[in-house]
Amino acid sequence: MTAALALGGAVAATAAPSADRRAQPQARVWVTTVDRSELLHERAPVTFREGTSAEPTIVVDPRRSYQSMDGFGASLTDSSAEVLYRLSPADRDEVMRSLFDPARGIGVSFLRQPIGSSDFTAADEHYTYDDVPAGQTDFGLRSFSIAHDEARILPLLRQARRLNPKLTIMATPWSMPAWMKTGGTLAGGRLADDPAVYRAYARYLVRFVQAYAAAGVPIDYLSVQNEPQNRAPSGYPGTDLPVRQQARVIEALGPLLRAASPRTKILGYDHNWATHPGDIASTPPGEDPETDYPYQLLSGPAARWIAGTAFHCYYGDPSAQTALHDAYPDKGIWFTECSGSHGPDDPPAKFFRETLVWHARTLAIGTTRNWAKSVVNWNLALDATGGPHLGGCDTCTGLVTVGADGTATTNAEYYTIGHLSKFVRPGAVRIASTSFGTVGWNGQLTDVAFRNPDGSTALVVHNENDDPRSFAVAVGDRIIDYTLPGGALATFTWPAHPALRSDLREIPLTGATVVADPAGENPAAAVDADASTRWSSGQAQAPGQYLQVDLGATRTFRRVAIDSGGNLGDYPRGWQLSASDDGTTWRTLATGTGVAQLTNVDLPRTTARHLRITSTAAAGNWWSIADLRLYT
Template structure:
């Protein structure tokens, strides 16, 4: 039998442990089993990958707070495909988000001044921490794709005159489209290609305590169709445009944008803070050929650690992939012991990063989100193609892919509290039989034979 590479998480003290086939509890002959049937002839989406965000806060913590030795370790464990978990997608804010040390855009002007020709545009802020880390990540994993999303246009472009709340003024639609072009070109000048952008992060949420901008679906369709896409074409940019970038509970938003903007939009980006992952499939089926991406999901204090929080990432991640997503991106790459830093006036933060970097002690910790993400990114590599995967028990959640080297990756999660006997069959032939304890995760890599 071909030797399988297996990673197993049984609980907080036993996370993402590489084991041999024999180390998994074998199933006794004749024991009742849940069958997982894999079909390589049934294919779905191609993966771009898995990752998180170098927010201003995350980049600062990794680049400035960690020692050089700690930073090398963290970046290797995050991005190296052999020594680490091989993260391959970054979705970074364009300007300040809620997780930034200050409010900033790429074209800030004194109150009362405007700059429609973007004479003062600069990405100097990103050159301090964000860009050096992106370059370091790319050295470790050249397959990384860069996504970017603004939380707000520059304050002078908005009805509120602030980076908090307000809408984009109609008179600045063209300037804002040029703002995206300048951003993409500035990153290109640094040797970095922006793979995809969204016009606005969470366009239906307008909080007053961090950067935000209301952008209704009709406005987004107008902006993309009549300004953003034409500016990309004029400038010769191949960066993809993904609409929406918000929760599953409002599929009417991307449906409206796709109907009105049509070929100007390449796909839809989703978040997990409301609704169900099936919304991804509903929109995908309505607009065949439009890509599906999952661009943000954060863990946090609202779901108790460890088991409930770990289980949530595993079960939801599997469902995100089973509903056609080409990416699975969590939120902050790193936060500190206070779940920050956050923008001034934010208040108490409850989010959790992939890394926890204690600013008081200097300690570096890999959180449960790191290990849950590892179950996907370690075995499902960029370019992998999802294949058919069905389970005879509703408690065993599964997703499977064939990688570009023809290896087969399977991610399983036992969503019950009881142990389950599992038999994995590839094209009808059993490749692994084992016992999965309750709430455990197993990732299996079947090398090309």
Template sequence: MIARAVYTSLLLFSSAGAQQIWDIWVTEYDQSALFQRQTWSTPINFVSPGDIGQADIVVDDGTVYQDIDGFGAALTDSSAQILSSLKSQNSGAYWNLLGSLFDPTDGADSAALSMLRVPLGASDFSPYAYSYNDEEDTSLSEFSLDAAPWYLWNTLYDIKSIAGGQLKIIVSPWSAPGWMKDSGSMLGGTFLGQYTDTYAQYLFKSVQGFANKGFGVYGITIQNEPENNNPTLPSMLLDADTEANIASKLRSLLDNGGFGYTKIIAYDHNWDQAANYPVQAINDAYDAFTGAAFHCYGGSVDQQMSFHNAEASKELYFTECSGTLYTDWWSDIKWNMDTLVIGSLSYFSRSAMFWNLALDGNGNPKLPGASSCNNPGCRGVVTVNDDGSYTLNQEYYALAHGSRAIVPKDPGGPFGQRIGVSVGGYLNYELQVGAYKTGRSTSENTDWNRYSLVVLNWQDGANGGSASPVQTTIKFRDQQATYSFPVGVTTLWWFAEN
């Protein structure tokens, strides 16, 4: 595949100004194709405009929105444990799986995921409840990241060896150490404001500790789900004003400690409070926060606009949503694409991330006694089976289609940016579309950008009729190409002069 990608690029750049679609990846609603690269003997050419199709996608590369940081999931202790067990049982399958998830090579048969979210201390997917400093000690003299299971770090090293320099790590605590809360435990409770300075030091030492282990921290949230108090799992109530105070202290520590590049991200909770908590926190400590992060478990994705409209200069991230066991594959694909992979980006998110990267077929292992993800349970992006095999789930295919549209074309090159797109035609309502532009980094290719579309065709016959492709025209810079989008998800791209 790499050889073909090189050939395609050479052919493209030798054709003066010609815009051609060679690269198309398809996942069909009946699973007859799963993130499958289409083979073409001749390209789809952009030509002089004619009649429009059943749908008409109009790409406006003169309108550029946010940079996209990438797609990914959380490497919880449980995910690391599952993957580590696979490595011991079937090393070949383990490395194949990591390649399918993280290999950034242009044209590789992989999702090229570029973001990982790692809990700081225990979550509800850990073998036991722990922090990095369980002893009551405001000097944090007992602080150690090695309180986490050894397999977390080993798995993270292996992932980094595949993903390379494009991997971005966001870290999030599920709780402060129990002695900093009124519960006296990692499980539930409310943060005690008297420990604001100590907790900022704790988070700084976490970033510092990751760096010492060889992992730069791209972003840190002050608290995962700060309005969730659950006495059965690591969690903590933290009001917006106190979060802002911690962020201000942490920003100063990071800047003075050589970590000025690490972003501090507010909120990290559900859409339904997008106009309230994160706006209040950021207004309290405007210079400390880079932006805010959101989850899918309350409200709707369009509420991201409430935050964006209030804080237009701040960044927006989507960091958590979990698949559920035993649900319908195609229904999940439709929702994930419409709401998260295409949808959250269309509402200014720079990322789309799922919850556990890997779990077993029962949604385990979990923290003993935790009440979350029960009946029927949470599904990982991949399922690792008892026999040493694995299954790529619907979340994988959704992420893969989004990721391949925005990952760098060139090693070390820029990620994609969202650009303007609209859909006309009498079947326009059957297509949900995201459009992206990816710049170049190599000197001989500085005048050529990659332009990508991610398209969901959900004309599946569910409301009568039959499942059928949508014959579509694609307009770009006064030229027009034609492609029939099958029912399912399609990612395609072409190159054009800058």
């Protein structure tokens, strides 16, 4: 069997076509299921209609935008290059097309390249680009050479750039040359605390950037150390680089890089969402474990040279990215490494399912909803044993597995990346969408939406639950209805269309406060702009129950959206919307009978400081409000 025949899911699919203004707008749909019965399979399109839906409704709001996107992908490690070169030239070309071609493949658009050796190295020993005999130094970098990469890595990188000219490339070292380090070894130790060494390391990194550019592979981003708190790597290169040392390297590197390669931006940190307990335990006695590493880095003078920070998935959760963004909103966030990993006895079907659902909710959606400008897995391709590797992980998987028989098969990561990279173009901007799921798994629908440079929209939806889930997607005043199998991942795309426009703009409810009767569960969750949280009555619906909001200031609005979220049936069976200027004297704005999870109450232009939603009917269901939204 050839590689091309074994590559399931590498289907040809184009971006959403230009809208016919006379036709009803449609969304195209691609689905991947946990049983592999559908792998980036394009289903029949669905037509937007007028009206409402009884199901939970994902509201996509293009008027609210967040970060721009650089791309999605993995790393073309030394091991990845090795296994790809085990294929025949024709089969290797087909695998590369399936990975990088935006039309015939998934359009991988971001690569994170090791500078020298990592654990995924096919050589017999680890290496950098300036290795000299033990006891010697090379401050003049006379031994510097990227010859190792010229055989396989650079040809593949050049081919990837030809297949996808919009490819972004980041570079990261696992270790500086051993002669720059305490202990004189690539595996472990620290950068020598010597100004001459800091300068030499900065020049080494610039030489790499220049050499790669001369070889036809310009570097867009550069971090100065992979996982700087991993002090005891298991038989592979690594360096303990405390904040003060990373800052000194960056301060030496910044001016040199600006002069030599202005396009290349520096990223700091490049480690986990939270400091791993093992890294805390390995902190030398008397030293700060630096659990706030990225905060310290961005608060110092080196920050002037730093475009932002990079994160990995191996400890903590993506909310750490939003916390850092909130503290330093002018600095970008990139997600740059996560590997699928399996137990030694995991059957393939179990591993595919578990990887798909975890990566879908945590990486594809979780990182991007938390400000990541990229989503990057670890190895692009590995062999059937999860190698070759020299130390480090022995249960990792790549986007593609190359078998001993010359076949290439796609793994779950191929699809979790593909549901983004094939449809979300570099330069796209994340836009607002209500999402009911969490990265910790709550069995709901979770999603993320993007507006492409051509004006089209891509919406990625994951059903966290094991059972099928039905939902609606609302854009402007039109909706589509859909059902996803348990665990499935889907991408919806649609072109810009006059029927999907809206003049309404959401009003932020920052500073709003809430009281409820009954208090039930967490009244403040109704105005936290997070549909995965909710206020719930905690008891059966009854007339007179209410939720009351002090908006914090007088607001003028034309629509109030009462969203009961993902818990089907928790909408009010009858409701009354009232307003007040002082919280004492109330006037009724509207009344109605609840029929759906999302109730949009359209009003004449209304001004008020206080709102109250009162239940006017009885039902056995609890009453929930996941999100209260005002529009003007």
